[in-house]
Amino acid sequence: MGLTVLSAPSARRQRSRQQLLEIIRSHPGGVTRSYLSALTGLSRSAVAEGVQDLLPGGLVVEQREHGRGLNRSRGRPSSLLVPAAPSGAVVGIDLGHTHISVALARTDGELLAEQRESFDVDNRAEAAVDDAARLVETLVTHSGLTMADVLGVAAGIPCPLDPVSGRTRPLGDHPTWSDFDVREELSRRLGRQVRVANDAEMGAHGERRFGAARGCRDFLYVKASHGLGAGLVLNGEVYRGATGAAGEIGHIQLPGAQGLCRCGNRGCLETVVSIDALRHQLEELHLPGLPSSSNGPLTSLGANPVAARIVTEGGRVLGHVLADLCNCLNPAAIVIGGELGTAGQPLLEGVRESIHHYALSASAHAVDIRTAQLGLRSELMGAVSQAIEHALIQA
Template sequence: MATDELPLDPAHATETSPSSSVSARRRRTHDQVLAVLAEHGVVTRADLSRLTGLSRSAVGTAVASLLAEGLITEETTADSGTAGRGRRPTVIALRRRPGIVLALDFGHSHVTAAIATTTGRLLAESSTTLDVDSRPERALDAAATLAREILRTTDHTESEIVGIAAGIPGPLDIRTQVVRAPTILSEWIGLSPAEELGRRFGHPVSVANDADMGARGEHTFGAARTVDDFLYVKASHGIGAGLVLAGRTYPGSTGISGEIGHTRLQGATNLCRCGNRGCLETVVSITEVRDQLAHVLSSATEPATEPDALPPLAELAAQPAAARVITDAGRTIGMVLADLVNCLNPAAIILGGELSAAGAPLAAGVRESIDRYAQPASAQAVTVQTSRLQQRSELFGAVATAIQQSTT
């Protein structure tokens, strides 16, 4: 046999075959992209470049190839509160079996259900107001009713659902998926929301604390898309924090990290639902802030305004007296967050929940306290901003979790 017809030694194949080298490099790039998508669910091309360390051109080539192979999908995001800020980004996700996902958001006084595509495009949502804390069965039933209503109105069926996720406004033991903390959601003690919702839908349901869901929503669709170390603060009737460290949600050993609403403030004496006095949420919850605003904005010639009758916070924040109240609330929250900034050195703090609708005055107050009380180097490293998802961070976090739950 002629010399040039001798078979190649496999050990030297990549050295002697440029096409094999290119192919191996391309496969490594593909694997990097697929690994990021498996972990993060839905990302943009810019996210892929940041998370893989690949150049934009390399990401573009890999995305085009994976799209051609049918392994991924790419489409424009739905409205997530960023309207008017330029062209909506396109997002990339692993191709999953055809279907839709169901997202559920339980607040202390509301339940919201939404359906979305497996790339995060919101198709429909609906909410109802009720006492979630003291009526768990009613709240769970309401979630099922809302879900079936939006499925019916959009001509979808339960058989199309490939993932369901829900956020609840209290700590969940991640070892057992049972509500355990006796001072928060006391009527839910011993209840497994995942099991109860699974029974209602006939489908597995992923459940997490609402602040953790909010953090995931911001990381996937919102203001924290470009950072992997940040704090998401949900400031509503309660105050909680979702921690994302090194790109992963940090729930703590049993799932109850981030309960900053029960940090005691020096000089505060209000009785808290947890049994202590002077907790943060007794001073700056949305209820407390609205009470303060009603007092400040009342006049001697007119009856005092009821807190529930006040205009939206976004409107009130334009009034100097109201802005002072909101900024002071931000300063109080910021004093607690300054200690976390010292401990965790995050790149960003994202303010969500109903109080975040106040916008700039709230963020300014938080910023002021962090600059005053955190170590200078850590304070300089962290940005402070309100959510871009307009109080829907938790809902979009449930969407992201449901998408990851779905399988190919």
Template sequence: MANPPNQRIERSRRAILDALKQSFPATRQELSRRTGLAPSTVAGIVRGLLAEGLVHEHAASDHAGRGRPSSRLSPRRPPGHLVGIDFGHTHISAVLASTAQEVVAEGRVPLDVDASAGNALDQAAALVADLLDRTGVPAGSVLRTAAGIPGPINQETGRIQSATILAGWAGVRPREELTDRLGGEVLIANDAELAALAEHTHGAGRDVSDLVYVKASHGIGAGLILAGRRYTGAYGASGEIGHTLIQEGGAQCRCGQRGCLESVVSIDEVWRQLTAAGLPLPERPGDLSLDALVDNPVAARIVADAGRSIGRVLSDLCNALDPAMLVIGGELATGGDPLLEGIRESLRRFAQPAISDRVRVRSSALGPRAGLVGALTLAATESTP
């Protein structure tokens, strides 16, 4: 048998505990939706967790008075603090929070993160030290730190595995480097994966168990939640949809191939097209916010075109995975309706009707904080590898 029953129960038990640690209080129904497990399985496992004293139950305060009140569950959590760090391409942000994920302090420094891994890691450690200093929280109180990195991380070696996607970090082992600088337990994940985790536990995708988060920024990456779990792939390189061929013989991409999705669509490319159309823009593409611009029909068309290209690649991904929701984040997501409509148009054209009729396309609910919230969520989940 592929899955002996006790192994399956252990996996389900872990999925429920993780889901509860990531976001609570939660009803049994919410846990079932988020983990993709049957309500009867959730009920049985929760009974065991209550008996073991790992979770506690309390009546819902917002019950409207109809039917049986659905009581809510919370994990028993230890005292102490958690740290989340988000390495962007042009900034580092960090958050210090309680084990219940209540934010104590938050900070951000602008930095060319790609240029030097050593410098970026030093700056991150300084930022965390500053948060602890400002709040008087002793370093020893931090139980766990989780950090998001904008590149693929080899799951076996822990090294940044691409010399082209995050050049200044190739071969670096961020977990060891941050452990040396911060002490305590450190977890590392790809930034789009963490944003997917955040949207699934606290944002747009709370009621689904299968979603794809798309980070449309300087590059295009995706994070996957499948059957209620963060999916990294066998070697940690899942979701690199930015390097899908979309234009035969097109522009040279930073990965060495020609005509990749992100050589056609990125915040920099949209900025270049808007500039060529004579629209008033900020000096740097990273400061571009599209929401004020898309009232202009030329800008709306450029943004919708970008959406259609992203949607072309997402159609293939949807045909393969059948997710319930696509959550669009990153600076390009400020393109709002024209961007989402462009994506939907491609889905209608290129995805199977059974999929394009059902899959929901939403903007990120957490915006630029999705990666940071995801890092904190991961730090709250002890048993995540």
């Protein structure tokens, strides 16, 4: 009996496989086979062959879209192809306006440890970086690891970041954040290169990889907290603008609004719709069930008809602004996170009402409005996602 000789993959097939691997690695949130075919121009059978070559080698992992993913087709859910991560740990840091959160995770996204502390981040930039580094070292040590086991670190910060210099570009009255090199300061303290991005962008990364925007290539993530900001994902890429200030929707002017904003202008959206503005209205009415913590979820507000009405009206105001963005960008989804996003259905009702009233019909019917699946942890998990991506690049 003669021997069967297995021939090596053709040069064309090898090139196709490498092209597919590069695309999958550049989309850590996952891509479908049909998207790979559309992007590369390869036939479905060629994509299937290339993916079949990658899966056994452990370079790519196949995951089912599940839960609140944005695949609207009926029947069997699509499979997402995601890059396989090296074995090890990563660290995510979320510097919010009034808190510091740190998470230690495996490179597949499984959390090992997490800690959150209240902190005046807005007015104590350098101290906030010190505290974040201390929390990281504590989590790593208590988990039986060392910093040598950490393959990637990423952090979200509450202000725009200049894409060229990497320094902060604060919009408000927080001088300690002016021209501050967060990347350099954190990297020096931790002895590791740290990826840094605006917190709303990190929220978009978190929901895209682990939450409500999985499989979505065009969406807005709105962080509605003490301020309002948006992470923009357009055609699968994060859009930051010419100077890193894209998505600062909290400073869009509202006709008739006169409140003084932290940016120095009057009538900005966040003077009317933000967690602080909402809490002020609710406290004036002495409504029961208001969370005492400035970082607490607002899920209980829906049980009170008056509180729910106030939240819905805030959603209408926010929705009016988002309707204009729908007309400009035509996103497939808008994911609302931050403390205000935890108010749930009363907020979504107002947002949907305004978008359907003010946006073009084609845009309004195309967009899916939903709250963040990760709740108050979208930004933190986005930092974890970016740390994993950094580990993949270094592998």
